[in-house]
Amino acid sequence: MDFDFNLKTNAKFGTNKALNLAQYLKELSLSRPGIIIDGGIAGLEHTRKVLSALESDPDITIRTWVYDLRHEPDYDSLDRIKAMFLDNSGKPVTDCFVGIGGGSVIDFAKGLSTVVVNPGKAVLYKGFPVKINPSLPTIAIPTTAGTGSEVTFNAVFTDNNQKKKLGINTRNNYPALAILDPVFTVNSPMSVTVSSGMDALVHTLESYSAVQSNPLNRIFAREAFSMIFNNLFLVKDHPGNGEIRAKIQYGAYLAGISLINSGSGPSGALSYPLGVHFKVPHGMAGAVFIPHIVRHNVQAGYDYSELYDLIDGSCRSLSMNAKNEQFVEKMFALCKKLDVPPNLSGFGVNAGTVDILLADIDALERAFTQNPVPFTVDDGKKLILNMI
Ligand SMILES: [Fe+2]
Structure with missing residues (x-):
């Protein structure tokens, strides 16, 4: 240590x-x-x-x-x-x-x-x-x-x-x-709740897995994940529930502490050009990428099973591989539940405009090195092209 x-x-x-x-x-x-x-x-x-x-x-x-x-x-x-x-x-x-x-x-x-x-x-x-x-x-x-x-x-x-x-x-x-x-x-409107809550989820997941993470920030990230993920799943159906809101806020605070003591990753990095050029709110701009980055990491062997176990209703007796597969599915399911767009077209990124985004990806190379498994500039560009 x-x-x-x-x-x-x-x-x-x-x-x-x-x-x-x-x-x-x-x-x-x-x-x-x-x-x-x-x-x-x-x-x-x-x-x-x-x-x-x-x-x-x-x-x-x-x-x-x-x-x-x-x-x-x-x-x-x-x-x-x-x-x-x-x-x-x-x-x-x-x-x-x-x-x-x-x-x-x-x-x-x-x-x-x-x-x-x-x-x-x-x-x-x-x-x-x-x-x-x-x-x-x-x-x-x-x-x-x-x-x-x-x-x-x-x-x-x-x-x-x-x-x-x-x-x-x-x-x-x-x-x-x-x-x-x-x-x-x-009092937050649901669009703001989703964007800011998903921002916190990105902070949690990327600071948990970043190559510069440490045992102490991961304690904060685990608790943050449990609070944010489970309560974001509930908040849309219970927008006026103060307890759910308080738990998301607590989780977001813990996620911030985790983030400043670790690093971020590809979703956080990719959110910036999408925000600047296509005016997508920061949280939503990271949210569209996070399930894809989690899937990329699982396919490259990164293990999220410890976080999977924190999801309400998870099955702890599954094998490590099955937990990771389920984890990816749960990430996509949360995005669907919260109406996070499944691709970039809704933000105005299409075949005619995508070059504006791609031109900024080279500069993100250093941020990508925070990812626990290789994620290259080419991977970033391919992901964007697959999402239009
Ligand atoms: Fe952020």
């Missing part, structure tokens, strides 16, 4: 925990939060309660921006919005940022935390910037269950000129606190 394991984010998990935000800010000696709130949930009763609890606290001063981008975060928007949080001398008027929303909103809060204390355009900090001023603290309140952004330092931003998702990824951006309040996720 020889590995590193990091977990930098404290967590508060439970129904109505977000209502205590003012108290949690004070525990961190923070009093001037910049609130970035998802436009889709700004009008919900629970959101209004969270904000009014903050506004009525005499020791807290808030400045709020309702996130209204119709696309995933980009550097240009970051430049535009950052001005709202600076005084006349260019200093931040806030002492932290709170992201209340899905992964994009939390990523945007992380990005603002960095760019309000670093001069120039946001794109200067793309990739993995070093030797920059430490970001302000970020507090993450995910309202969807899936991205894991509440525990990772990564923040995805698109460079509109290069048509690439590069991000602002500084280790200063591990959120100081994640508040996981399942009340928010009960």
Whole structure:
């Protein structure tokens, strides 16, 4: 055994925990939060309660921006919005940022935390910037269950000129606190639940199997798999069931912890060009590939039987080979149940447009090496061509 394991984010998990935000800010000696709130949930009763609890606290001063981008975060928007949080001398008027929303909103809060204390355009900090001023603290309140952004330092931003998702990824951006309040996720529309939940499933499976995985992250991945897989199977038939929602959210949180301590894989990598060029939401863009990658891995001898045993109703007495065959079938069955498209045509990828996607696959070679069995650039291209 020889590995590193990091977990930098404290967590508060439970129904109505977000209502205590003012108290949690004070525990961190923070009093001037910049609130970035998802436009889709700004009008919900629970959101209004969270904000009014903050506004009525005499020791807290808030400045709020309702996130209204119709696309995933980009550097240009970051430049535009950052001005709202600076005084006349260019200093931040806030002492932290709170992201209340899905992964994009939390990523945007992380990005603002960095760019309000670093001069120039946001794109200067793309990739993995070093030797920059430490970001302000970020507090993450995910309202969807899936991205894991509440525990990772990564923040995805698109460079509109290069048509690439590069991000602002500084280790200063591990959120100081994640508040996981399942009340928010009960209100998620099913399309968001599926996309974010499948994102978490991709994180779980690929961080479990990645060549850089370790015994400790796999403990988190196994529990995450059990929570996410079994409850995603149920959620469509029981969308208002808080217990099912809470278990998916818990699983997604564990999946994020597993991911930051391991690696990803082909599905995670392939989701990026599909998202950038065909505007497919990140979770769905990984979901379409994951059963195919699992099948590829099983055919090459990779063993998922330990995860198969965690599926509700699984038959533990099956042989290892039979368990793996069943596992592949269960992955395709879950995708079918959740209406994940079986191919790429529904996203506009066809014989006429597929070259746009194929052109980006060479750059994913390094990410593919995270897969536990060989998955080459040619395998990636063949998979895409088979899926149109
Ligand atoms: Fe992801």
